[in-house]
Amino acid sequence: MTRIIAIANQKGGVAKTTTVASLGAALVEQGHRVLIVDLDPQACLTFSLGHDPEELEFSVHDVLLGRVAPGLSIITTEDGIDILPSTIDLAGAEAHLLTRTGREYVLRTALEDVAAGYDFVLLDCSPSLGVLTINALTAADEVIIPMQCETLSHRGVRQLMDTIEDVQRLCNRDLKIRGVLPTMFDSRTNLAKAVLADVKERYGLEVLEPPIAKSVRFAEAPAAGRSVLKTAKSSRGAEAYREVAINLAEIEAKN
Amino acid sequence: MTRIIAIANQKGGVAKTTTVASLGAALVEQGHRVLIVDLDPQACLTFSLGHDPEELEFSVHDVLLGRVAPGLSIITTEDGIDILPSTIDLAGAEAHLLTRTGREYVLRTALEDVAAGYDFVLLDCSPSLGVLTINALTAADEVIIPMQCETLSHRGVRQLMDTIEDVQRLCNRDLKIRGVLPTMFDSRTNLAKAVLADVKERYGLEVLEPPIAKSVRFAEAPAAGRSVLKTAKSSRGAEAYREVAINLAEIEAKN
Ligand SMILES: Nc1ncnc2c1ncn2[C@@H]1O[C@H](COP(=O)(O)OP(=O)(O)OP(=O)(O)O)[C@@H](O)[C@H]1O
Numbered sequence: 487m488t489r490i491i492a493i494a495n496q497k498g499g500v501a502k503t504t505t506v507a508s509l510g511a512a513l514v515e516q517g518h519r520v521l522i523v524d525l526d527p528q529a530c531l532t533f534s535l536g537h538d539p540e541e542l543e544f545s546v547h548d549v550l551l552g553r554v555a556p557g558l559s560i561i562t563t564e565d566g567i568d569i570l571p572s573t574i575d576l577a578g579a580e581a582h583l584l585t586r587t588g589r590e591y592v593l594r595t596a597l598e599d600v601a602a603g604y605d606f607v608l609l610d611c612s613p614s615l616g617v618l619t620i621n622a623l624t625a626a627d628e629v630i631i632p633m634q635c636e637t638l639s640h641r642g643v644r645q646l647m648d649t650i651e652d653v654q655r656l657c658n659r660d661l662k663i664r665g666v667l668p669t670m671f672d673s674r675t676n677l678a679k680a681v682l683a684d685v686k687e688r689y690g691l692e693v694l695e696p697p698i699a700k701s702v703r704f705a706e707a708p709a710a711g712r713s714v715l716k717t718a719k720s721s722r723g724a725e726a727y728r729e730v731a732i733n734l735a736e737i738e739a740k741n
Numbered sequence: 742m743t744r745i746i747a748i749a750n751q752k753g754g755v756a757k758t759t760t761v762a763s764l765g766a767a768l769v770e771q772g773h774r775v776l777i778v779d780l781d782p783q784a785c786l787t788f789s790l791g792h793d794p795e796e797l798e799f800s801v802h803d804v805l806l807g808r809v810a811p812g813l814s815i816i817t818t819e820d821g822i823d824i825l826p827s828t829i830d831l832a833g834a835e836a837h838l839l840t841r842t843g844r845e846y847v848l849r850t851a852l853e854d855v856a857a858g859y860d861f862v863l864l865d866c867s868p869s870l871g872v873l874t875i876n877a878l879t880a881a882d883e884v885i886i887p888m889q890c891e892t893l894s895h896r897g898v899r900q901l902m903d904t905i906e907d908v909q910r911l912c913n914r915d916l917k918i919r920g921v922l923p924t925m926f927d928s929r930t931n932l933a934k935a936v937l938a939d940v941k942e943r944y945g946l947e948v949l950e951p952p953i954a955k956s957v958r959f960a961e962a963p964a965a966g967r968s969v970l971k972t973a974k975s976s977r978g979a980e981a982y983r984e985v986a987i988n989l990a991e992i993e994a995k996n
Pocket residue numbers: 497498499500501502503504505526530611612613669670671698699700701702704705706723751752753754868891892893894
C-alpha cells in the first residue's frame with residue numbers, strides 16, 4: 487500500500503529538501519522502494535542527489551503539463567532512491583497551471599501511473615503555498631511539517647494549517663497530518679523547546695521523533711551529491727533520520 | 742540622495758529578513774532615515790519588528806494595486822525604522838499583477854512618492870523570483886545578496902544573476918549589484934570559506950564585510966518584536982551588522 491507523503495512548510499530553509507533526501511535514503515536502506523518528487527523550480531533536491539538539472543531531458547514540469555509520461559522522467563540516484571527531478575522550467579508551471587481547470591490534481595493524476603511501484607513517495611515542496619504545493623497536498627495521503635522551532639517558523643504554521651484545511655475540505659478529504667519534524671534543533675536553548683511545546687499544544691499536532699539536531703555534516707552532503715546517510719554514515723544526524731524513518735514506516739498518520 | 746536597496750536571494754532561510762531588520766536598525770542608529778518594505782506575503786519582517794499583520798488596515802498589497810497611497814500605509818516601529826508592511830493579501834498580488842501591463846514597475850512608481858523622505862529604502866524579498874521580487878529589482882538602485890555559503894545557496898546564485906541581468910537589460914539599466922553578504926557564517930569550517938571564495942571568483946562579486954557569524958541571539962529578536970541590535974545590543978551579531986551598515990553608507994555600488 488503506497489504511502490504518498492508531502493514534506494511542506496512555506497518558510498524558507500527549514501530543511502524540507504534535506505528531510506526528503508535523508509528520509510528517502512533511510513527508507514531505502516531499510517528495504518523500502520522509494521520515489522521522491524522535486525517540486526521546487528530551484529531543483530535543490532535534484533542537485534543534492536547528484537543530478538545537474540540543466541542536463542536533464544525531462545522533468546516533473548513536462549509530466550505535470552502532460553507532455554511526457556512520468557515513467558519516462560523518473561531517474562535513479564546513487565543513494566538508491568528514484569527521483570522525478572525538477573528543472574528551472576518548473577518556474578513556468580505556476581503560470582501555465584493557473585488558468586487550467588482541475589489544476590490542483592495534475593500531480594495526483596500523474597502519480598497514479600507510477601505510485602504502485604513504490605512503498606513511499608515523498609514530495610519536496612518549495613517555500614510557498616502556490617499551485618505546486620497545493621498539488622502536493624492534493625496528491626498526498628499524509629503531510630510532514632519540518633520546523634526550525636524558532637519564532638519565525640512558528641508564525642508560518644497557522645497559515646500552513648489553514649491551507650491544509652482548505653485542501654482537506656475542497657480537494658483531498660483523506661489528507662492527514664503526520665506531524666511536525668523538529669529540524670536544525672538546538673536542544674541547548676529554551677527557545678526551541680518552548681516553540682515546539684507551543685506548536686504541539688496550540689495546533690494539536692504530533693511531533694515526530696527524534697528531533698534532528700543541528701550538525702555541520704549536513705552541509706557537506708549536497709556537495710558530494712549524496713545523502714548525509716552516505717557522506718556521514720554514523721553521524722548523529724544520519725542516525726536521527728534513520729530512527730524517524732523507522733517510526734514513520736511503523737505508524738501511519740491518525741488524523 | 743535616497744538609496745533603494747533590494748535584499749534578494751530566492752533560496753529560503755538565508756537571513757534576508759534578518760538582514761533588512763538589522764541593517765535598517767543599524768542605519769537608524771547611525772543617524773539615517775530608513776524605510777523598509779516587506780515584500781513577502783508571509784510578512785516575517787512585519788512580524789519581526791512588532792506588528793501583527795492580521796491587525797493591519799493597509800499593507801504594501803493595497804499600495805501595489807494602487808488602492809492606497811504609500812504614505813497612508815507606512816507605519817513606525819520601536820526600532821525607529823519606518824515600514825511598509827505586508828499581510829497575507831500579498832499572496833494574491835502575483836495573480837493580480839500577472840496580467841497587468843507594466844507590472845514590473847508598480848513598486849518603483851509607488852516608492853517615487855515617498856522615497857525622498859528617506860536616506861535608505863531596504864526591500865525584503867520572498868524566497869522566489871516571481872513578480873514581487875522582479876518589482877524589487879526594478880525599483881532598486883542596488884541589490885545585496887545574503888548568502889549562507891553552503892552548497893545549496895551557492896547553486897542559486899547563477900539563477901539570481903541571470904534574473905538580475907534580465908532586469909538590467911529590460912527594466913532597470915541602473916541596477917547595480919552591491920555584493921554578497923555572508924550570513925550565518927561558520928568560520929570554523931572550510932566549506933563556508935570555499936563556497937564564498939568560489940562565488941567571488943566565479944561571478945566577480947564583491948563581498949560585504951564583515952560576515953555575519955552564526956549566533957543564537959538572532960532567534961530571540963523576532964520573539965521580542967525588536968531587531969537584534971536592541972535585544973542583544975553588544976553581541977557579535979549586532980556589532981557585525983553595525984559595521985556592514987557603516988561600510989554600506991560610505992560606499993555606493995560600483996557595478
Ligand atoms: N540538521 C541540520 N543541521 C545543519 N544544517 C542543516 C540541517 N538540515 C539542513 N541543513 C542545511 O540547511 C540549509 C537549508 O536546508 P534545506 O535546503 O533542506 O531547507 P529547505 O526548507 O528545503 O529550503 P527551501 O525553503 O529553500 O526549499 C541547507 O544548506 C542544508 O544543508
